[in-house]
Amino acid sequence: MSAQSNRLDRFLSQTVSGLNRKAVRLLLAQGRVTVDGQIAREIHQSVDFFSQISLDGEILQANQAHYVMLHKPKGVVSATQDPEHRTVIDLLDHPDKHSLHIVGRLDLNSSGLLLLTNDGRWSSRLTDPEHKVEKRYQVTLENPVTEDYISAFAEGMYFPFEEITTRPAQLTLINDYQVEVVLTEGRYHQIKRMFGRFRNPVLALHRVAIGSIQLDSGLAAGDSRDLSPEEWRL
Incomplete structure (x- = not known):
């Protein structure tokens, strides 16, 4: 599996049903998204297949590299x-x-x-x-x-x-x-x-x-x- 990079806002809008880019910006501004355990606020932040991503404490992606x-x-x-x-x-x-x-x-x-x-x-x-x-x-x-x-x-x-x-x-x-x-x-x-x-x-x-x-x-x-x-x- 490739660890191809993606933008955080694009990942969220593609992963969470009904979530548009404007809503993504609001979530990030409110500090509700974490990447690898750190609060994420930048829409342009780069994530990949192995980034650990959560929204309101719910895990959206937790792939482990082996x-x-x-x-x-x-x-x-x-x-x-x-x-x-x-x-x-x-x-x-x-x-x-x-x-x-x-x-x-x-x-x-x-x-x-x-x-x-x-x-x-x-x-x-x-x-x-x-x-x-x-x-x-x-x-x-x-x-x-x-x-x-x-x-x-x-x-x-x-x-x-x-x-x-x-x-x-x-x-x-x-x-x-x-x-x-x-x-x-x-x-x-x-x-x-x-x-x-x-x-x-x-x-x-x-x-x-x-x-x-x-x-x-x-x-x-x-x-x-x-x-x-x-x-x-x-």
Whole structure:
């Protein structure tokens, strides 16, 4: 759900039956409307889907924003429903889980950090390539990795089918068969396809961070928790 902004007077006239703009101005002048617990008097005040709005103590809107971290296991699909596989929504123990959407998917055989929310503007800030939010992965390969990989990832790779060149990516060697990869985009099977240029199959792909949000080491695969305000505030 998007948190698209609206003017307070427009919201009130659209929400309360028979209430015109003149009546709205009177209500505000009388201090009968509150937004997020504060008396509202400006007709031009901006409100959105998550603003808590009351009239004479009666709640008109009380939508809550939710930001959830899930440790996605392998074999679970990043979708809200699927006819063949268990979905990440099935894993959640959350009262509003069916209102959530996925922020940057992981494929069936990948694991690690997956974020879900009902705040469309928040998810857009994380996934829009223009914002260049870093996604960090730990990758296990079938064959040894050499120093040549580092420069190839840093230069970007051209994929003729889509006629695109990937943005520079950072590759750090952990050992001969394990690396850390940091991307600022997330094209279809990008990491696997980049290692495919070296004919080196990916055996395991595990996302550990999106921007400043890191996978909680205390979360077992399949478990989830709400993000703290310090985590979701970008």
